[in-house]
Amino acid sequence: MKIQSVHKNDKLEIVKIEEKNGKCYAYALSSPFYPDGKGGQLGDRGKIGNVDVLAVSERDGFVVHELSGIIEPGIYNVQINQLRRKDIAQQHTAQHILSAAFIEVAEIETVSFHMGEEYSTIDLDIPYVEPEVIEETEDLTNRIVQSCTQVEEILTDVEGAKAFELRKPLSDKIKGEVRLIKIANLDISACGGFHVDNTGEIGVVKIIDLEKVKGNLTRVYFVAGERAIRYFRKYNNVLKSLSRQLTSSIDELNQRVEKILDELREKSSLLSKVSQDYAELLKRTIENSDFVYLEGYTEVGNFLSKIVGNQFLVFYDGSKYIIGSKKYDVRNFVKALIEKFGGKGGGKEEFANYIPNRKLSATDFEAVFSEVYNK
Ligand SMILES: [Zn+2]
Secondary structure (H helix, E strand, C coil): CECCCCCCCCEEEECEEEEECCEEEEEECCCCCCCCCHHHCCCCCEEECCEEEEEEEEECCEEEEEECCCCCCEEEEEEECHHHHHHHHHHHHHHHHHHHHHHHHHCCCEEEEEECCCCEEEEECCCCCCHHHHHHHHHHHHHHHHCCCEEEEEEEEHHHHCCCCCCCCCCCCCCCEEEEEEECCCEEEECCCCECCEHHHHCCEEEEEEEEECCCEEEEEEEECHHHHHHHHHHHHHHHHHHHHCCCCHHHHHHHHHHHHHHHHHHHHHHHHHHHHHHHHHHHHHCCCCEEEEECCHHHHCCHHHHCCCCEEEEECCCCEEEECCCCCHHHHHHHHHHHHCCEEEECCCEEEEECCCCCCHHHHHHHHHHHHCC
16 A cells, blocks of 8 residues: 655654643654545544544644543554555545546546545536436446556656646645656546555445535545445445335335325325314314313314414314414413413414423413413
8 A cells, every 4th residue: 555655664753742622632743644634535543652543633844643542742652543544545546546537538627535434525627417427437437446457656756747647737835755646547646645556456436426516516426445335235225124114126116105105195185184174173162162272183283273263272282282362362371371380482462382391281271361361
């Protein structure tokens, strides 16, 4: 695996310790730990002495390690998580190949790259990409991966780099040593991250999603190596579980779900009609009462504002009380309930909601009704 060669041994000198907000930060002038987010890449994890490295950043010429425990300045043995590095190298080299393949297939340039813990993204300099282009690019990427091509590292300087046809021109900020990553005649890019030695080590690259971003760019989400296998395993299990629950083959899942949703829409509409009929029936039974307490379903509660008349109605729908009346200002009632029993609520003159801290009884409401309206 090709890694940056600025720190050649596995010793690390911590020159300064800072404790802030319960966290410990260890400062070094140079470190084998790759910083988080540098060049779009994930940073290293591992141990400094016996404590874990939780995050790595660069600040004012120092490499800053956030640690799980406190240590003193000094020279430490370090251990770097090599499995994580291998994963990072797979995702990063996959990105070089994917970006080169987009150029090869459709002359689409990559403008940025970001690696996450679950998936990585590249932003393409185009607002929309045809599905056929995505498939062709994915296929070409995997053919290159499976061709087991050597990934060469060329160390040169800014002047020396001019002899190569780089995928992206060198940034003006780059001075001194320049590291080029060359994958046969397909791609040559300046890059300081981790890469595999041979494209075959990437295993497989899968584009998993597309998103339009920043108005005119397309973000391509992808996974490579073991992440691709984990991704396939996870979603394959989801599909198998759905197929079992919906008693349908995976190929017919879409049709099955459409049918279920259609049935659900029909049932909802029927339930709404039945609830309205029921609310109107209720209206007839309570017409001659002054105070009415009822318990029922939300679906019925939804129609109460249409049926409530001069009587005072308290309706419990299983989670909240709906209070309505055309004769009394119900806001006074809700206010009194909150004063007496806590909870919260509010609404308009003829209709309000009340959510108590506990369920109340019809007698509780009747008592408050008498107090508020002198009944
Ligand atoms: Zn790279």
